[in-house]
Amino acid sequence: MKARIVQADHFRSYHHFVLKAPRLARQAKPGQFVEVKIEGEQAPFWRRPFAICRVHGQYCELLVKTVGRGTGLLAQKTAGEEVDVLGPLGRGFSCQGKSSVILVGGGFGVAPLLFLAEVLRRKGRQVKVLMGGGCRDDLLLRREMKQTGATVVCTTEDGSAGAKGLVTKALEQCLRKKSAQTFIAAAGPRPMLQAVARLAKAYHVPAEVSLEEMMACGLGVCNGCVVKAAGRYQRVCKDGPVFDAHTVAWEERTNP
Numbered sequence: 254m255k256a257r258i259v260q261a262d263h264f265r266s267y268h269h270f271v272l273k274a275p276r277l278a279r280q281a282k283p284g285q286f287v288e289v290k291i292e293g294e295q296a297p298f299w300r301r302p303f304a305i306c307r308v309h310g311q312y313c314e315l316l317v318k319t320v321g322r323g324t325g326l327l328a329q330k331t332a333g334e335e336v337d338v339l340g341p342l343g344r345g346f347s348c349q350g351k352s353s354v355i356l357v358g359g360g361f362g363v364a365p366l367l368f369l370a371e372v373l374r375r376k377g378r379q380v381k382v383l384m385g386g387g388c389r390d391d392l393l394l395r396r397e398m399k400q401t402g403a404t405v406v407c408t409t410e411d412g413s414a415g416a417k418g419l420v421t422k423a424l425e426q427c428l429r430k431k432s433a434q435t436f437i438a439a440a441g442p443r444p445m446l447q448a449v450a451r452l453a454k455a456y457h458v459p460a461e462v463s464l465e466e467m468m469a470c471g472l473g474v475c476n477g478c479v480v481k482a483a484g485r486y487q488r489v490c491k492d493g494p495v496f497d498a499h500t501v502a503w504e505e506r507t508n509p
């Protein structure tokens with residue numbers, strides 16, 4: 254479907270787009286994603302996946318970090334232009350009815366967590382967001398997260414904002430005070446997700462993670478995105494991207 258970009262903000266390597274996409278906005282659930290067709294000279298063949306960052310009314314937001322050819326071309330888009338998006342795709346977060354949810358996001362991993370924080374707050378859940386990045390500029394959507402009413406804690410590896418260190422250090426501090434109602438939802442780079450899963454296991458807390466595997470078709474057809482979870486190979490694009498952290502075979506990589 255074609256979606257018009259009604260707002261495009263660019264900050265260093267990050268790009269925030271607001272798309273007019275009524276059907277997508279109506280159907281999307283936190284943790285689901287869209288596949289964006291990249292257009293332009295030497296555009297990659299496959300669409301590129303991006304988490305749905307927030308929805309309001311007829312609008313959907315995406316947060317894109319430039320890392321290569323596809324995201325580089327997408328970054329040049331401005332308000333008024335159209336993009337071809339497919340979605341919503343995949344299975345999102347469930348958070349299994351627990352009343353106190355800790356969201357852990359690294360880099361652009363905060364994108365799906367903003368949508369999740371808004372939905373959980375609307376349901377009256379208590380939400381604490383732990384945001385981590387290399388430096389201050391990597392702490393994205395801080396203001397928007399605070400506006401959801403969630404408690405927001407920031408960490409940076411260089412100490413330029415929030416507490417110095419990894420976001421998993423802040424998570425461990427929270428888990429020391431956990432209750433039976435605590436649930437963890439995380440999105441970000443795989444090493445961070447693996448560390449979150451390790452802590453969740455050590456503290457006996459249920460956890461869901463959104464995996465950012467590289468994808469080809471994005472539709473469950475090519476098996477290009479499989480991971481081992483719950484004892485079998487599963488497609489991140491169709492069976493995920495959100496999985497129970499305790500069931501992922503973290504040591505087994507099928508997708509380099």
Ligand SMILES: Cc1cc2nc3c(=O)[nH]c(=O)nc-3n(C[C@H](O)[C@H](O)[C@H](O)COP(=O)(O)OP(=O)(O)OC[C@H]3O[C@@H](n4cnc5c(N)ncnc54)[C@H](O)[C@@H]3O)c2cc1C
Pocket residue numbers: 286297301302303304305316317318319320321322323324325361364365464465466467468494
């Ligand atoms: C479910 C899902 C949700 C995502 N949500 C977002 C989001 O909200 N915002 C965002 O900016 N990005 C997100 N990504 C990652 C994004 O899809 C990739 O960064 C993008 O496809 C790279 O395309 P490219 O053509 O620019 O890079 P390429 O030229 O294809 O590759 C450039 C570099 O990026 C690395 N790369 C490619 N794909 C991925 C990937 N999936 N994860 C990590 N590294 C990758 C490659 O290894 C290579 O080093 C998501 C990925 C998945 C699977």
Ligand code: FES
Pocket residue numbers: 467468469470471472473474475476477478479488489490491
């Ligand atoms: S990317 Fe083709 S099956 Fe997932």
